[in-house]
Amino acid sequence: MSSLDPITMATQLATYDVQPFQMRYQMQADKYQSQITALGKVEAALREFRTAVTNMNSSSSNIIKNSANVSQDGFLSATANASALTGSYQIFVEQVATAHQMKTDMPADLDATTEIPATGTLDFTINGETVTIDLATVSADAGGTATMADLVSAINNDPNNPGVNATLVRSNGQTHFMLSSTETGVENTINVSATGTNAAWFEDAFTNSTDISTPQDAVIWLGGQGGLKLESSSNTFTGVIDGVDITVSKAQTAGEQPLTLNIGPDQEATKEQVNVFIDAYNTLMSTMDEYTGIGGEDQARGVLASDPTLRSIESQLTSIVRGEYNGMRLSEVGIEIDRSGKMTLDATKFEEAQKNNSAALEAMFNGDGNLLDSIDTMVDPFLKSTTGLFKTRKDSLQQNISRIDDKQATLERKYDMAYSRYLAQFTQMNTLMTQMNQTMSMFG
Known part of the structure; x- marks a missing residue:
């Protein structure tokens, strides 16, 4: 009488106990996960469609070019x-x-390290805005000596700078202190003065400045x-x-x-805009068709077949694109939807519509509450980041997967209990068989 392997037998029987449940749970989890993935694909296509609509329905961009x-x-x-x-x-x-540019009448030996007065102010006024530079605060080192380079930095980095740039320009071995307006026009003329410095050379430099570029409108x-x-x-x-x-x-x-x-x-640019709209629409519809097909002999049933969210999107969107706006329909301007639901463009018909009634065509697409507004309003409830219908659907499916995970954990505990029970039984049986074999061997 041969002995048994308790571990192998316990493993096999415990597996038989839970295997049907494991397979069913895994199939359910895979189904829910595939639905989440498919919903993500459709949501991405819907977002791309909405982006295309938004890009041609703003204050700076319309369908008509x-x-x-x-x-x-x-x-x-x-x-x-x-x-x-x-x-x-x-x-x-x-x-x-042109912008105002001026050169100050600084000393000929000026350079970036030339010290500037430590007291007084430098006032700039441009287009009614004034800023005051306190020369006592210009030094890069607290309490240190301020230089021309420090003054350039203080002017350019002042948070209240009204629109003036300071620069040290080197020409023919001489350094010049220049001021330039950041905006063009007479209204952006630079007015500058230095006061209270006790340094005539510094104050006179701004009083006797020379225009390099006169501001003009x-x-x-x-x-x-x-x-x-x-x-x-x-x-x-x-x-x-x-x-x-x-x-x-x-x-x-x-x-x-x-x-x-x-x-x-611009007929080509307008047609390009329309084709962007058509391509985004067809991509969205084909993506939904991919996951909602009822299947057949040569095609598997879509993972989102009969899904209420997608049925709602398709129904509402089809109604919108077939509707009438500003007394016109897309079909009247060469944008047709064939039997398969694909949108196509009759370029000749569209060009005629643009040529003969561009304003009405623009109003149909971009008028308040018309086609593109209607599409944007329709898709909004589906795409909200926290309460959108896509998020709600995916969260619900994820909860289903979490419940299956809980069932799987329970099943693992059931397996462990069954395994322990079977192992004890077969271990005892194996011990009895070993004892019987030993007894039988005593009788030759």
Whole structure:
């Protein structure tokens, strides 16, 4: 009579006791985890779709793109947003805006280590803002001697600096103390004075300063010289023409012909915007289709088939994109949805809509409460970081996995108890068999 291996027998029987439960629990956990993963994929696609919508539905970016072209390069550039109206404008650039730069009349032997007065103040005023530098606090070392280099640092790093940069410039073996306005235009002229220093050379240096660059405003003429004169402290004219920003970079010579600025629809850029919208929509729908398929002979059932969250998204989004906005539908401007739910663009039809009624097309997409607003409003409850429906669904599935983990832990305890019981039984049986074999051997 052969002996038994108690450990092997106990392991096998204890495993048989719990194995069916382990397999069922693992299948459930895998199912929940695959659903969490799939929901994460759909959520990411929905966020990308929302980002695409947001990027073309802001104060600075619309679905409709306009272009601004200048007849001659080098003098000005322009940008046109969706509200810009088609038109042609004559513009003459008389002068560009410049910043104020001045050189102070410091001694010829000035350098970065030249000591400055330890008392008095240095006052700067630019565009109505004034800052006072207390010379007693300029030294980099408390109680030490302050130098020109320390003064440059104190001016540039003052938290209340109204817009002036101080610099030490070296030329032909001489160091010059210069001040420059950080902004262009006459209103940003630097006014500076030193008082109470008991050092005439220092105070006179600012009194007898020399302009290196005189501040001036940019000046342009709409309609050519003699037309409408426009001035700006910066080189950018915003809103002079509705929806158009003009930036000048070089002045023309008196008597030259004005430049021609043409504003019109940019069909390629607009079509590119529309294609971004279409691609993001199709990516979202195909991602949902991937996980919600009912399956068939050659295809497995999707892990989120019949999922209420995804059914709600698809139903609401389909209703929105098939709806009417500003008296128009997407299908009327060449954006169709085929039988499979894929969105396509009829470029010719869309270009005709943009050419014939650009304002209405823009209003359909970007008008208050219209298409893009409606999409943003619809997706918001799904994507909230703390109370969004995706987070709620994933949290619920994660709780299911946690409960299964608890069941698995209970099952492991059941296994350990069964193993101990079987091990004791087979150990006792093995002992009896060994004793019987010994007794039988006594009888030959």
